[in-house]
Amino acid sequence: MRPRRSLRPEIARSRPRGTRSFGARSSRARSFRARSATAVAALAVGLLALTGCSTATPPATGAATDRSAAGLDLGRGWDWTPQGAPLDLGVTHTQDSLDDHDPAEANARGEAILRDSGVWQNVHLMGFGTLSPEPAPGQYDWATLDERMELVQRTGARTVLTACCAPDWMKGGVPGRTDWTRLEAAPLPQDFPAYAALVARTVQRYPQIERVVVWNELKGFFDMTKNRWDHEGYTALYNAVYTAVKAVRPDVQVGGPYPVMISLPKDDPNASDTVTGSWGAIDRRILDALGYWDANKVGADFLAVDGGTAQRGGTISGRLDDAATKFSDVTRYLRTTSTLPIWWTEFYSEVPDGMTGAADSQASAASTLASVAAFARSGVSVALLWGPQGSSLEYSALWTDATEPAGGRPTPLTQAWQWLVPRLAQGTVELGTAQDAPLIAFRAPDGSAVVVNVSDEEVPVDGQQPLAPYAIGIRNAPTA
Template sequence: MARHEANSGARRWRLTALLGVGAAAVALLVTLLTALPGGGAPSGTTSDGDRPHGTPAVPADTGPDVGWGFTHTQFSADDGDPAAVSRVEERLTGSGLPQNQHIMGWGADNPEPSEGRYDFAALDRRIDFARATGATPVVTLCCAPDWMKGGDPGSTDWSALETAPDPEHFADFAALAATVARRYPDVRHFVVWNEFKGFWNDTAARWDYEGYTRLYNQVYRALKKVDADILVGGPYLVMDSVDPRQTELASPTLKGPWGAADQRVLDAFDYWNAHKAGADFVVVDGSSYTRDDELLPDEFAATDKFTAVSAWVRARTGELPLWWAEYYVEPADSNDDREGWSEPHRVAVQAAGLIALARGGTTSGFYWNPEKERGPDCPGCLWTPTDTPGGGTALPLYDLLARFSAAFPPGTRYEDVPVVADDPADVRVLAAAETVLVVNTRDRPVTAEIDGRRLDLTAYEVRWLDR
């Protein structure tokens, strides 16, 4: 799934390029500048990473569940035309949508270009945006600065963004995580790493779950040392699936018409679950389609995978809340573009995906928001690009996510309601005490009786009913 852009617009802080001088001369120059009055780190880089940034909001007493929200990606509404940015801020304020941000990449610069020298300007801006809108901020602790993974101190190779830190630098990454936690004391929820990036054992042709778990445990302990009330989750594995007819690598138990889970992923999850130092919530991600981008048996029925995988995870982790850090129902191209479906079709399948997640016991989920920097439209985005005064207008997926978040917060008790239709597959339904969500899965009108009410639904209609 091509969705993890490497922040090509981030600043490259590269001392070795300074006037073409040699490394030794640069080191001497930095030493002299540091000793001068007013000297110190280069612009945008500081050594006071532990100092709290700005005026932290009062930490929200949300517990380990945060509900349904979104992840900021390379482009978001923290930057752009002031009128457009303000439009998004006003829309988000009071929405209750939690916001997730990575510490490096996806809109954030290298947070520690060289050991002990920090650059949090971009991350500060994203956290401030979440604060300004009253959101619960979530931080994903990925990825690692270059000097922790064999790169040159002071440089950033964005093509190596997804490389894991070397084991000898696990403690350094844990220290960076602690620095981030002290800088943003109002951030209470931290996710450790992203999709096992860089943790693959080539020799054994499986995930390096031992290495990831060692990193996770060091980060977990470092964060709890900063504040025992900080909430930490992992392992953020991609719950891949293969064609249901495939036997190689396929789980013999976690399977359905949608496919079969990749047994290597399940093995990795079980190892982490058995050897973790602790967890306040569990995090996975994945798509409804198979690793080969097959939607089986169709795009709506494929979302049943979310229910099955969620139930599998919950059976192993007991009462721990389950988060999906990312969930996908529509295959994208190599540029992470989604152009094949109409917006009503896209919203209907997304609604079916959310219903499937909730039915499996998921309590928090984050929509990976593929915003564009500029342009008149943005398929699959929550709002239009913010590059012009007229930008930042809410799109149908924003309305779906905001309504779903408000109607089905953590702790919601779901109810069965009577459904009568010509074909049970015509509609998807999720009901709580006060609200019923109905989705027409057909590209034609459908008539159904839901909760005692006759409904004439247009093609791919998403209907909300008050009870």
Template sequence: MALVAGIMIYAGTRNSSAGEQATIPPTQAAPSLSAPPATEDWPRWGVTHTQYSADQDTPEVREAAVGILAREPMLQNQHIMGWGAGNPEPSPGRYDFRDLDRRMKMMSDSRSIPVITLCCAPDWMKGGTAGRTDWSKNHTTAPRREHFDDYAKLAATVAKRYPTVKHFMVWNEFKGFWNQAANRWDAEAYTELYNKVYDALKKVNPEIKVGGPYVPIDHHDPRIGTSEVSGPWGVVDQRVLDAIEYWIKHKKGAEFVVVDGATMTKEQEQPLPDEFGATAKFSAITTWLRQKSGDLPVWWAEYYVEPENTGWSEEKVAAVQATAMMEFARSGVTTALYWNPQKKPAGECHGCVWVPGRGDEMPMAGLLSGFVKWFPTNAKLEQVTTSDPKVRVLAQPNQMVMVNTTDAELTATVDGKPFTFKAYEIKWSQRGPA
């Protein structure tokens, strides 16, 4: 998935055969972070920063990006190692939070509800050399069992350094937790690590909310195999569902359940029956998670709707994204995070929230802020009619958003009003009293 590429981009700039030698300044004062803004409702929507973001750009670009993100306070997530952050503990008990401090400061300045993903792990916890970081191996390796307690201690240290952060996701996509001999996810080892981290975070602050297992929900062509969850879009890998159920049964506790996934099948890497219809996967998985977990809040840490090298226009990207977000809202998802608001350091940036090097707003910016404003977690959804099923619509008492899912202009009556749409156009329309 995109996150492997993201962490490897980081590796490509900081790697050598012997690993990167740590240079740690003697003192690092914790950054001054503003308290998250008070919101009437949980925003539901947000972003995960990765290798490149505006904290590394010019002050002018940073200011522009901060303004875009702050327009409607949303969730912003950052990993503690990789995806824009260096090794936080290169040697036991010696910390380097410079990258993470800079990213957390930008998140604070842009009025975020901050989230931290506790991944990845320092090399010395994985059999590597203390004081060095080999980024070429980082994304595939979990801490060794004898260092699970050390990782939990690191998690607690992070929580103490950033006391404004009250939401933590444990690990990322089960990286390194694959049982090769049994050909399945090693849910037992992951859950052991999760429980140690959970206890450590709760000792720092009982109000901290913790979630897992953050496993990727892969699916196959609908003609291949069987599973508890399937649809025209495909058949979910049963091994993934088994891992989630193990975690649900054996976790110490959790305030939310986390997964990620894409609309593309593992075989063809294409969405079925088409790019818009495939988004129904998100509703199906969310419904299953709520049933199995006792209705824990469901978080999608990442979601992907565009196959690689498609050449989609920005308008089509936004249209398919909007359709996926409609599925999340209808199925009762609590949180959905858009991965990678800035994918490169400069130039054209397909699917980004702002233009790197300039800070100009892109279509995804308006889509995210619109959904934050009108469709937070407890928004009351209402059914409205559309004369053409090719127009998708999501409505609440005061606003609705509509998407033309075709590459041609069309006219449709939605909620009793006529609308004309350009190809893949997204329209917002006021409802209720003026």
């Protein structure tokens, strides 16, 4: 009998530490004043419907996302740039994600959404929804990994394995036992070969795996005595895994180092003076770790990072696309230091003070799309949405919590995300910004588009209802 994931201890999600303040939230400091209602009206002629287009709160299940915006004029008053490179969107399965013990109807609805929600699906070797695959040396338990791999195959995606985390006996624990409070502990150096052998065995067991990301956010590799990352230790683990995987599956692409690109205030003593922007500055210790890994790795097929739009311990304010410029700024910097494809294996799109995140949040959905636009502009190759199933986390998801009988339904993000998946993968989308309104857009060659209000204010439109805060609209291709 397979173990029920819902009965094991809840596993903490991997998220950039301190990117969100969970205390009392102050009122937003910035409001939008439309500078040209006439120009906005020209942009929105023919608008039929938008997600959240009325002043009422949008439905929690995102039912209003299934609409279209026919005849929208995206010519006059817009600035357009071509997509920087083909961008594959995907998802990372986490603690609860259409598990076989959940309500069948909710799972079926969620699976229908998942089929159209990404080129890639990412599964962790251990934790974040899977049990220890080798609880004791030479004793294997593949049941939960089997389930996740079957889900990926069933829904038609390509498979990424994140080689994290490690069985307890590889980090000083008792063989046969799992202490989930120590999930984020790194394996001991003497057990790096055993861990690498486990990853190699995993890619042999699952031929569907095409990519391996080595470890997750440098977990367990911070050296408190030196006040920096133990990049030497991580790189030794990376090299062991890379070598072991390539020995048995040379076709599998391997990448790392998957650090959190932490944003700090510019006057922080650990702030970089080279990677900065209106959003703050990157922690220079992360850049040191990236540099060491790059100089000492035995090989790599892609460069993986993650991060959020807010500074550590803070929140964002103002337009969502302004906050998302962090992603494009950091990506452009990485492209000056490496020729490898850039992967954002996790990304966290914050909402301003006073707004609520989570799967049913219109603001979270709009913020996520602003981040995707930044990735597309700057030439990111892959971006993975952490946790496609709604949960208690204050970030976007693609379907509501399928552990509940009424779950598995679309969210405010779903329709726009599914519109973007095939088009961004083709690399032919244009990214637009309205000159006199807080609107951004994605436009396909056939004239269809997604339009997003990235502000907390209504955008006036002559002769029509105003565009609601954080509205998301789908414009169909013009008919002949």
